[in-house]
Amino acid sequence: EVQLVESGGGVVQPGGSLRLSCAASEFTLTIYWMNWVRQAPGKGLEWVANIKPDGSEKSYVASVKGRFTISRDNANNLLYLQMNSLRAEDTAVYYCARGSESSGYRSSDYWGQGTLVTVSS
Amino acid sequence: DIVMTQSPDSLAVSLGERATINCKSSQSVLYSSNKMNYLAWYQQKVGQPPKLLIYWASTRESGVPDRFSGSGSTTDFTLTISSLQAEDVAVYYCQQYYSYPQTFGQGTKVEIK
Numbered sequence: 001e002v003q004l005v006e007s008g009g010g011v012v013q014p015g016g017s018l019r020l021s022c023a024a025s026e027f028t029l030t031i032y033w034m035n036w037v038r039q040a041p042g043k044g045l046e047w048v049a050n051i052k053p054d055g056s057e058k059s060y061v062a063s064v065k066g067r068f069t070i071s072r073d074n075a076n077n078l079l080y081l082q083m084n085s086l087r088a089e090d091t092a093v094y095y096c097a098r099g100s101e102s103s104g105y106r107s108s109d110y111w112g113q114g115t116l117v118t119v120s121s
Numbered sequence: 122d123i124v125m126t127q128s129p130d131s132l133a134v135s136l137g138e139r140a141t142i143n144c145k146s147s148q149s150v151l152y153s154s155n156k157m158n159y160l161a162w163y164q165q166k167v168g169q170p171p172k173l174l175i176y177w178a179s180t181r182e183s184g185v186p187d188r189f190s191g192s193g194s195t196t197d198f199t200l201t202i203s204s205l206q207a208e209d210v211a212v213y214y215c216q217q218y219y220s221y222p223q224t225f226g227q228g229t230k231v232e233i234k
């Protein structure tokens with residue numbers, strides 16, 4: 001069964017950095033757009049970033065542009081989110097999600113369980 | 122950015138009754154060249170990640186019960202649960218993937234009356 005497992009979350013001080021990882025199994029990352037979506041505690045969903053299968057195109061929500069970097073290692077079936085200059089408002093559960101082939105890789109058909117990032121002093 | 126607005130914020134429906142959730146986009150999400158609406162619906166149960174229910178506004182994801190249906194076009198969309206079951210208690214989100222950034226509605230909480 002398709003699985004996505006996020007890791008790397010934790011507590012970090014404002015201005016600090018974290019790198020999130022997402023390990024994919026039972027499918028090969030190679031042909032899929034991949035997304036990061038976050039959810040602040042008790043709030044709704046916010047799309048953060050996505051990346052083309054070959055890594056040549058990346059898009060970000062404005063609030064993280066210049067601070068976050070999405071990347072991938074297709075050989076090892078891994079997706080990453082490097083988060084720098086973290087702010088309190090970045091506190092959220094971060095989900096990695098696979099682009100759905102049926103929707104042209106635009107919607108997300110498989111999601112991980114998420115990893116919690118808490119930015120606090 | 123395209124703003125997605127759902128209504129209502131919450132609703133309580135009796136078991137077996139119909140639940141209707143609306144989603145309005147601030148701009149058209151209908152792509153003229155292929156006549157497809159770039160709109161998806163997700164279900165999120167407590168403590169779980171979202172689950173894709175509907176894409177292209179009306180195409181049901183594999184394995185999703187047929188009591189879930191999506192309709193609408195351009196800027197106005199609806200998710201209908203034809204006969205509410207206990208396991209449908211969740212928050213439902215619409216999402217546009219027509220343009221970046223992809224944006225979600227604020228969510229609609231569905232409960233049992």
